[in-house]
Amino acid sequence: MKSILIKNGTVIDPANGLNGVFDVYVENGKIAAVASSLSNNADSIIDATDILVVPGLIDIHSHHFYGTEHNHYLSNGFYAVPPDGFTFRCGVTTVLDPGGAGWKNLHIFKKNVIDQSKTRVLALVNIVGEGMRGNPWEQDVKDMNPELASRAANENRDFVIGFKVAHFLAEDWIAVDRVLEAGKLSSLPVMIDFGGDDSHPPLSIETLFMEKLRPGDIYTHVYTDLKRRDPIIDPSTKKLKSFLHDARKKGIVFDVGHGGASFAYSQAVPAIEEGFYPDTISTDLHIDSMNAAMKDQLNVMSKFLALKMSLYDVIKACTSDAAAAIQRKELGTLSVGAEADIALLSVRKGRFGFFDTEGVRMEGDTKLECEQTIKSGEVVYDLNGISLK
Numbered sequence: 522m523k524s525i526l527i528k529n530g531t532v533i534d535p536a537n538g539l540n541g542v543f544d545v546y547v548e549n550g551k552i553a554a555v556a557s558s559l560s561n562n563a564d565s566i567i568d569a570t571d572i573l574v575v576p577g578l579i580d581i582h583s584h585h586f587y588g589t590e591h592n593h594y595l596s597n598g599f600y601a602v603p604p605d606g607f608t609f610r611c612g613v614t615t616v617l618d619p620g621g622a623g624w625k626n627l628h629i630f631k632k633n634v635i636d637q638s639k640t641r642v643l644a645l646v647n648i649v650g651e652g653m654r655g656n657p658w659e660q661d662v663k664d665m666n667p668e669l670a671s672r673a674a675n676e677n678r679d680f681v682i683g684f685k686v687a688h689f690l691a692e693d694w695i696a697v698d699r700v701l702e703a704g705k706l707s708s709l710p711v712m713i714d715f716g717g718d719d720s721h722p723p724l725s726i727e728t729l730f731m732e733k734l735r736p737g738d739i740y741t742h743v744y745t746d747l748k749r750r751d752p753i754i755d756p757s758t759k760k761l762k763s764f765l766h767d768a769r770k771k772g773i774v775f776d777v778g779h780g781g782a783s784f785a786y787s788q789a790v791p792a793i794e795e796g797f798y799p800d801t802i803s804t805d806l807h808i809d810s811m812n813a814a815m816k817d818q819l820n821v822m823s824k825f826l827a828l829k830m831s832l833y834d835v836i837k838a839c840t841s842d843a844a845a846a847i848q849r850k851e852l853g854t855l856s857v858g859a860e861a862d863i864a865l866l867s868v869r870k871g872r873f874g875f876f877d878t879e880g881v882r883m884e885g886d887t888k889l890e891c892e893q894t895i896k897s898g899e900v901v902y903d904l905n906g907i908s909l910k
Contacts, residue, residue: 577614577862612864620685736772827885
């Protein structure tokens with residue numbers, strides 16, 4: 522394994538409070554040193570002048586249980602995507618598949634995807650045994666088994682970090698209660714994709730946050746404006762609902778989960794004007810979202826730069842804060858001894874358009890682009906060959 526010296530880069534490492542020009546030395550797949558000036562006989566020396574050097578990005582909502590089964594949607598079906606083809610080119614080294622697999626098919630996900638990928642692939646176990654297969658399977662309350670979901674998680678702690686419920690349409694708390702029961706049995710967090718159908722008023726997010734969820738549980742699609750979901754912005758006042766601040770103090774993690782239909786400026790702009798930024802920035806990557814408003818991790822991050830979130834905080838939401846949310850604090854850092862997952866990003870200046878899932882467009886003057894990605898000390902993506910002499 523080659524040693525790598527990254528020289529003169531602007532290092533942003535929120536886990537260690539770094540934001541300045543440093544050199545980074547990688548040896549034996551680990552971060553060996555970070556200092557103002559390093560000099561040694563590394564096998565590869567990379568000049569990162571005017572380039573951001575950050576920990577490998579973490580996308581905590583990204584669908585990768587791809588396969589060839591008909592009527593399987595994001596659970597061994599055609600709508601999920603293989604990780605390595607869509608991660609490294611965006612500086613992403615770790616992904617969390619949010620419930621594509623349930624306890625019935627988690628072993629298939631591990632064998633066919635996790636074990637075959639260079640990307641670090643973690644998972645949430647869907648409370649539905651069939652996983653995120655679509656309807657009618659995701660409405661089957663009889664297949665929501667907390668005990669079997671918990672057992673699957675406990676037997677696979679090396680890559681399972683919690684549980685997921687999604688797409689449940691009935692006017693009933695049973696799906697949320699079942700996934701929380703699994704979370705309590707395994708002492709692991711849950712991620713909630715909360716909704717319903719248009720035939721009845723959506724269930725209350727105030728009840729969800731203040732009565733149901735625990736500190737550390739994750740609410741994804743926070744800026745959605747779908748009618749079947751209770752929004753964070755009060756429709757009458759156009760202001761952030763006051764209990765959102767209480768929910769954050771309680772410890773609820775608010776995740777972007779952009780997706781194909783779940784990011785609206787009508788929610789994000791007034792929320793951010795009141796300082797309600799996301800805790801984690803994620804894509805909800807799948808075939809439909811990547812070819813529409815979402816595109817990829819760096820495009821979503823660039824949207825938040827356009828929304829006046831600071832570059833440091835955007836990086837933090839995709840590194841140390843994302844690592845904390847998935848209880849993997851050894852990731853998302855350039856600490857000495859940590860796995861050498863590193864993203865080198867260019868900051869492009871110009872005139873760029875960013876549109877939401879409702880078709881509303883805004884402009885920004887900054888766009889992030891991946892120059893190089895290093896995973897476990899290996900260069901796995903190099904846009905312009907900067908690691909080559």
